[in-house]
Amino acid sequence: MTHRDHGSSRGQSSRTGTDGGEQYFVARPASPDQRRTIRVELAGRTCQVEVSHGVFSSGRLDLGTSVLLKRVPQPPVEGDFLDLGCGWGPIALSMAIQSPKASVYAVDTNLRALDLTARNARSQGLDRVHTLTPEQVPDHLCFDLIWSNPPIRVGKTALHDLLMTYLPRLKPQGRAYLVVQRNLGADSLIPWLAQALGSGWTAEKYASSKGYRIIEVGRA
Template sequence: MAHYFSERPGTASRPGSVDLVLPDLHLRLETDSGVFSPERVDLGTRILLETVPPPPGEGDLLDLGCGYGPIALTMASRAPRATVWAVDVNRRAVELTARNARAAGLDRVRPVHADELPDGVTFRAIWSNPAIRIGKQALHDMLTRWLSRLAPGGVAYLVVQKHLGSDSLQRWLGEQGWQASREASRAAYRILKVER
């Protein structure tokens, strides 16, 4: 079975589009089968984008698990002088994010495969709707890898469904030495704020 967290989804391409409508922007985004939530902007993603404070205006920002790009493009729209790295293991998703960024004229979005992001880049902010369904250990490994690249004073915001383990994830982050707090809660989703 093909998953949206496969590097090369085996499902046949079925191009589509969705509208991301937020109080401060409206984007039409290309989607395709084999990526996360291709029929609509996922509710968790929408809650994240409607809830978190604006990203830092400059520096390097990260959308971890970019899918077709709604988070990365929102970050880039809200912080036009920042560089937004959009990473995913799914190459179809990375290409969709690249096309959507070009179509929106957001030339500071840098879509890359998760293993191709340059070493040494650290992030002032990380926004993510993480791939909870990859399994607990893989999720913990992924978060350990990317949260360690937060710059001093950097902040990560993660959206996680309550019934998919947001509270246990918050506890685990604390046990790993991160300061993890609940920033918001809405419609069975939690926004976790993670700091050093």
């Protein structure tokens, strides 16, 4: 279960499911773990973060994630937040910077990604970021907020299973914001979510930018 999906004609990752020819959603990437540091702006803070091969968007902040972080509403002051498919951690770090009292759960199948996210959180003094594989997420844990750049190219069945595992775990007032490229099915995903979640839920377009849709999901 990993995450992110995106494309751009200017050097951004197209999220084809690979990084340098390797799938980034395997648990243990086979590519050399060559760590390097890049500088990114997250939630108004300039951050020096570690990245590596075998992790989604390993050389930059990808366009889809950038759109999500710029357009989502301000997160609650505290609560239990989920970054579904954390990669090297830009979404989780942004949540934790904006809401230092919140518990932020960064989930990914890629163990290298989890290690990078944990190291990046520590380097920024963000001690309430918790990195977990899907199997480590407690069954009782529900969320006040979910931000995700989901892995569209893993296929509809896997994507739908992923979303239906975590979206129903929103708390009554919780909200999820998903960024999906328009030409990879964002507009068809919205009615599917509404139908799959059933009565008492809403799924609708929250914002659009640079070929991406941000989808808002929550209880009606």
